[in-house]
Amino acid sequence: MKKISMETILGVLLFAGLGLLFTRGIQKTAGEAVTEEKQAAVTATVVIDAGHGGSDPGKIGINGAREKEVNLAIAEELKACLEEAGIQVVMTRSDAGGLYQESDENKKQADMRARCAIIDEAGAELTVSVHQNSYPAESVRGPQVFYHAQSSEGQKAAACLQEALNQELSITRPREIKANNTYYILKKTKTPVVIAECGFLSNYEEAEKLTTKDYQKQVAHALCSGILAYLEASGG
CATH class of the missing domain: 1.20.5 (Single alpha-helices involved in coiled-coils or other helix-helix interfaces)
Known part of the structure; x- marks a missing residue:
């Protein structure tokens, strides 16, 4: 060999x-x-603000649901949905607590200032503040999106989110976007902000749905669709 x-x-x-x-x-x-x-x-940054928290429960539903908990649940689902689409997400809060110190004399004011500081620092293309609505008449229901009266971008974003909510949640009596110039988070921020009131906790049927995981995911998906539509339209 x-x-x-x-x-x-x-x-x-x-x-x-x-x-x-x-x-x-x-x-x-x-x-x-x-x-x-x-x-x-990752072509854009979006801030998700889960309204209320800590000692501030927000609205108490006709079924006993606390708004702060519903807001956070939807916000977390929305975060996952946006990140899956390649969007960078900044959360103002990720737990049950509020954005204040126990030593603060005016906790609500401290909380709102902290939220606005996070939003301004993020420099995001859009901020969506997640809330739930309430009204004396139990028959009133449906999601509604608010924007600052002097913000053209806020108005565009609100229209995109409102359309997505109305369509994807199959709202039989769709509500329209509403301008506002008094809400603190709309007045005190430098970038486009909208407030998404996802439903009425004063309406028993809607309050019951808003406390279920499935409907929270549906709401979050609708918000995500609206956000992506706005970002695409604005070149974000």
Whole structure:
């Protein structure tokens, strides 16, 4: 049998080593490309503000539901939906607490200032403040989106969200967007902000739905669709 020389063996080992290094280099480059692609997909930033929290429960539903809990549940679902679409999300709160210190004399004011500071620092294309509505007459129901009266971008965003909510939630008597110039979070922020009142906790049927996981996901998906429509229309 023909003997294999030491030089041949070393040559084969050297060739195999170079091949392995080359393969790893390709894999690393591909990995970096995937990371860059994911980063490039993040084309916009959206702030999600789950209204109320801490010692402020918000509205108490006809069924005993606390608005702050419904708001956070929908906000968390909305965050997941937007991130899946490649949107960077900033949450003003991610737990049951409020944005204030126990030592603050006016906790509500401190909380609102903190929210506005987060929104301004984020410099987002849009902020959606998630809330629930209430009215003395139990028959009143349906989602409604508010925007600052002097914000043309806020008005555009509100229209996109309202349309998505009305269509995806199959609202039989659709409500229209509403201008406002008194709500603190609309007045005290530098970027477009809308307040999405997702339903009426004073309406028993709607309050019951708003406390279920399935309907919270439906609301969040509708809000997500509206946000994406606005971002696409505005070039975000």
